[in-house]
Amino acid sequence: MHNNKGDKHERYRRMVKCQKSFYSDNQNKGTCMKLSRTFALADIVLRAHILNPLWWSRDKRREHRCNVAATAIPRYMARYVPAAGTVPEVRPIHNDKREKIWTLWLQGEDKAPELVKACFRSIRANCKQELVVLDENTIWDYITLPPEIVAKRKAGQIKHAHFADICRVELLYEHGGIWLDSTGFATAPIPDEIINQDFFVYMAG
Structure with missing residues (x-):
């Protein structure tokens, strides 16, 4: 014989356990994404702005910022949007000609x-x-x-x-x-x- 009342309680406990596990996993993923986004932004700020020599010309500094973003952003996106990995990589800008x-x-x-x-x-x-x-x-x-x-x-x-x-x-x-x-x-x-x-x-x- 089966104890229906006991089965219901057991199913309820399993459901609660699954829900807790689901929310815990999502919270962990959310925390990881926030940390990863913070590191990605810090990387862009460091390489594109702080390590962008002030004695370079305006055009060269602009080119450097664009090239850093062109490599950093796709790497970040590819972690969470798998399809982003299929997008062709943006080639670096090399424009030394007068505008x-x-x-x-x-x-x-x-x-x-x-x-x-x-x-x-x-x-x-x-x-x-x-x-x-x-x-x-x-x-x-x-x-x-x-x-x-x-x-x-x-x-x-x-x-x-x-x-x-x-x-x-x-x-x-x-x-x-x-x-x-x-x-x-x-x-x-x-x-x-x-x-x-x-x-x-x-x-x-």
């Missing part, structure tokens, strides 16, 4: 409306960085896009504005520098407060 201002007019600068040409003139007159105006042909001298994007572009599935958005991200990733829309009008040099940022973006409207 450029990039813009895009697909039909070519000579065929741009007078308003756009006036914006280009204002940038060249007021900004110390070189302005590079790319078009439908010259853009490929600087970037490489996935075949799927190129095919959709040729098929007319990606419009001009969307294509320019894709190009600007790839340009800045590959070469660094500054992106200005073709209708951006400059009345003064770009402030150092903006230039000295690792990343800066603004939105108007």
